[in-house]
Amino acid sequence: MKDEYNNECYYDFKNILFKKKINVSGALDESDGTDTYVYTFNKTTNGIQEDDTLTGSSSNNIINNGCEIIVFLGNAKYNIIGSLSYNITFGNNCEYNILGEDCMDIIFGNNYRYNICGKGVYGLTIDTDYVEYCNIESNVNNIILTSTATMENNILQNITILSGSYTINDMPTTITHNNINSNYKFIYAINSNG
Numbered sequence: 001m002k003d004e005y006n007n008e009c010y011y012d013f014k015n016i017l018f019k020k021k022i023n024v025s026g027a028l029d030e031s032d033g034t035d036t037y038v039y040t041f042n043k044t045t046n047g048i049q050e051d052d053t054l055t056g057s058s059s060n061n062i063i064n065n066g067c068e069i070i071v072f073l074g075n076a077k078y079n080i081i082g083s084l085s086y087n088i089t090f091g092n093n094c095e096y097n098i099l100g101e102d103c104m105d106i107i108f109g110n111n112y113r114y115n116i117c118g119k120g121v122y123g124l125t126i127d128t129d130y131v132e133y134c135n136i137e138s139n140v141n142n143i144i145l146t147s148t149a150t151m152e153n154n155i156l157q158n159i160t161i162l163s164g165s166y167t168i169n170d171m172p173t174t175i176t177h178n179n180i181n182s183n184y185k186f187i188y189a190i191n192s193n194g
Contacts, residue, residue, distance in 0.1 A: 005059035009067075013040035014051055018069045020089065022049075026073060028089050028107065043074045052076070064101070073110075082119065091129065100138060118163065123172060130155045137163035144174045162189040 002008040018040070021033030026044025039051045041058035052058040058076040064083040072079070074092040081088065082101030090097070091110035099106070100119035108115075110129040117124070118138030126134075128147040132155055140161050147156040156177060175188055 003053055005053055005056040007041060007053050007059060007061045009040065009061075009063040009070075010065045013063070014053065016040070017049075018071055020071060022073075027091065027110070028073060030107075038071055038073070040070055041072050041076055125172070128156055131159075132157040134158070135160045137161065139163050142172045144172050146174060146176045148178045158185045160185065160187045162187060 017037035022036040023029040041052040043052035063081045066084040069087045072090045077095040086104040094112045099117045103121045107125045115134045117136040120139045122141035125144045
């Protein structure tokens with residue numbers, strides 16, 4: 001299915017709803033949110049869930065074959081989701097992102113822009129807003145990335161998490177990165193011990 005705003009998905013994204021834990025402002029909140037049915041391209045207005053593609057606020061997004069439970073929580077533009085990806089949630093204002101195939105259980109914050117996430121990434125949480133120009137290589141799993149980036153002029157950027165960075169236990173590895181607005185490239189590699 002492809003709509004007039006160039007959103008493309010192999011299922012009927014204007015009618016199929018997914019259950020997510022959403023707070024009153026429309027943000028994903030897995031601890032205190034209420035089970036809420038949301039659209040693939042969702043917008044919350046006064047607590048009401050709406051299809052964000054009706055006005056073109058979300059446009060030019062591609063969700064490839066075999067994907068399930070892919071949700072954008074407002075103003076999604078120019079994102080590409082690889083085939084067979086599952087349970088991916090983007091916050092508000094996410095643009096120009098590429099997610100490889102076979103990715104699952106990933107949460108991106110608000111204002112997540114110009115990022116690449118490789119093939120087979122699992123259990124990734126970007127627990128901060130305003131993230132740009134990050135490269136999460138293929139097969140990274142069980143990682144939480146946090147930061148003090150909180151505003152448009154306070155951006156977490158230029159980070160690479162290398163392929164093979166994963167943990168073999170059930171506890172995710174948390175990376176806290178507070179060097180914001182930097183033109184330097186920061187590279188993280190996590191071994192199997194975290």
